[in-house]
Amino acid sequence: MAHDDAAQFRLTVVDQALRLFAERGYEATTVDEIAVAAGISRRTFFRQFRSKEDVIFADHEFQLASAQEFLEGVEGDPWEAVCEAVIGVFERFTQWRDIAVRRYQVVRRVPALREREIVTVFRYERLFTEFLRGRLPEVPDLARVQYTAAVTATHNYLLRRMVRGESGAALADLRTELAMIPRGRRAPTEQEELVLAVFPRDMPPRKVADLLTARLGNL
Template identity: 50%
Template sequence: MVAAALELFDAQGFDQTSVDQIAQAAGISRSTFFRQFGGKDDVVFADHELLLDELRVFLAQGHSDPWSAVCEASVQVFTHFAADPELARRRYAVVRQVPALREREIVTVFRYERLFDEYLREALPGIDPLDAVGFAALVTAIHNHVLRQLLRGTKKVPVTVLRAALDDALRRFGVDGAATREPSADDVVVAVFPRTMPTAEMARRVRERLDG
């Protein structure tokens, strides 16, 4: 149904396409359309609603490294759209042409950022809110930058491009896995962290080592 709707939007315009036309192209009834979608704009963003639900489940599973979990969630979103780049590009073209859809896209992007922010605050009690919102915004911005490379071009953009950029973000933020040295087994434990690492993450790693 989404593919049929986007094809019609792209061919004859969003405002010029009726729900009846979408339903007919998808081989469903008008009532079925409204049971699954509230309106035409909901069809355009249907994937995002499913993805947000999937990410909530993924993040709720519990992860030893919350920072990397946020990055992995971003990768999952990119992988979904990269699996069918032509459909993703058609959606992008339709959104660019309709101001109301562009505004909803901005809100949708913020929902991902807010999800990551709230997850970090819950997974890392005591984290500075600026660290949580800053990292969430950074990951979201990097994801959108790489995704736009896919949407605006004609070639595939491998997920490794996004992973490399996110790994760099982890290093810049001081929370990459290689940022710490192994503590000694003596009575005195010396832990070395990057100056940029958030206090909550330092505490988590020290506690993890001591408990181990």
């Protein structure tokens, strides 16, 4: 089975499972009922999924794999690459909006599934952080972790708004918000010194430049 066909097959099963969970409840729905609804055998179900819980988050597995594949082949600014990977995840969720909505409705009612969702979010953060570690070894690790946490949290916040049908949760909104997240700085070397300067807000730029030039010349 081709990669795209396999992904579509899994999404079909996920869609049917979430529909049953939403209608009958997560605990009350059996694997056999999911298999019948998806038009597959019990054996086929367990070849693709380990449990009912795995079905709920199966599209995340595809998303994580797609994001990793994108990052492995990307060139250019690593910070921007992480944003583009997150945008790709969001865009696919907008295409699978019905699945995202049903999962939201199911997960919010089952504590064990909410815990699994937290672990899944961390996997995105870890993927992005490891990518930045490989591409930007000179950047402080805390800066990388802070950035990926902010990017992931922004995505998840807007995704929740999207599945609830609220405004201001489109792809363009995500792009705007991601662009506003500060990016980490390079760690100073032993030969470098950091200089901090504070000036009144209304000081003319020319005056700021003159003062900096004078003071730095005396260091």
